[in-house]
Amino acid sequence: MKPMLIIACGALAREINALVAANGWQQVRVQCLPADLHNHPERIAGAVQDKLHEVDRGRERVFVAYADCGTGGRLDQVLAAHGVERLPGAHCYDFYAGEQVFAELAAAEPGTFYLTDFLARHFDRLVMRELGIDQHPQLAALYFGNYRRLLYLAQREDPVLMQAAERAAGLLGLAFEYRYTGYGDLHTSLLRFIEGEEKWPN
Structure with a gap:
């Protein structure tokens, strides 16, 4: 089974790690970008892109635990170029509340x-x-x-x-x-990505 990497906003680290532990997702690792990027959304797309360039996609599947987060669509452009999904919505309030x-x-x-x-x-x-x-x-x-x-x-x-x-x-x-709100769509999105991936061939 192919391991999985979640590239996450540091502001979600506690919640994502709690979900990984609660669901027993042993094949999942989490790498967090600095939470201070929250105050500098113009830097988010570049930071995610740099991290994606470090990943061996032949060995790991990747999910990005960011919403748009004020990037004005620039994050989606980066993710589309790499074929990677992200959390739904414009910001974390969106996916927590729905x-x-x-x-x-x-x-x-x-x-x-x-x-x-x-x-x-x-x-x-x-x-x-x-x-x-x-x-x-x-x-x-x-x-x-x-x-x-x-x-x-x-x-x-x-x-x-x-x-x-x-x-x-x-x-x-x-x-x-x-x-x-609980974890809202953060939980459902990770469930869909991770449990769906378990059904894929290596």
Whole structure:
């Protein structure tokens, strides 16, 4: 059976490794690109392409655990050239909530700032420090003045992360809402790719 490689966004590392362990996928390995690429989407397609060039496709099948993630279709161009699939949707909120549900959430309140477990866990570093709000609190109104709510899309029911997400909403002056999504289409996409691959010949 041909081994499999998942090239993943570092922001999904914990969730993907949990799914690999829970499903007993021993033939799967995961390589994560830096989660900080989240803040530099223009670099994602090139980083994925560099990683794909390192893979021996005769020995491994590859799946890319990114959505479009702000690349404006550039990631899809890279993946099409290599014949590789990725996660569905425009971003991680899409595949966690499901595309239809996310579209309904966005339509109900366009001024929504979204958190996942990863972003709730690393909010201080990725938002407060990266945007300079920790040193200049007045920047929160500049960056988030058009937002009305913070919606935490939770992958796990974790009271510590819930508290962190509520705190984040307070720091940004936004109303707080919570929705448990679990792993959503992240799980179903990996199941389709990995379990489907098990039926293929070597």
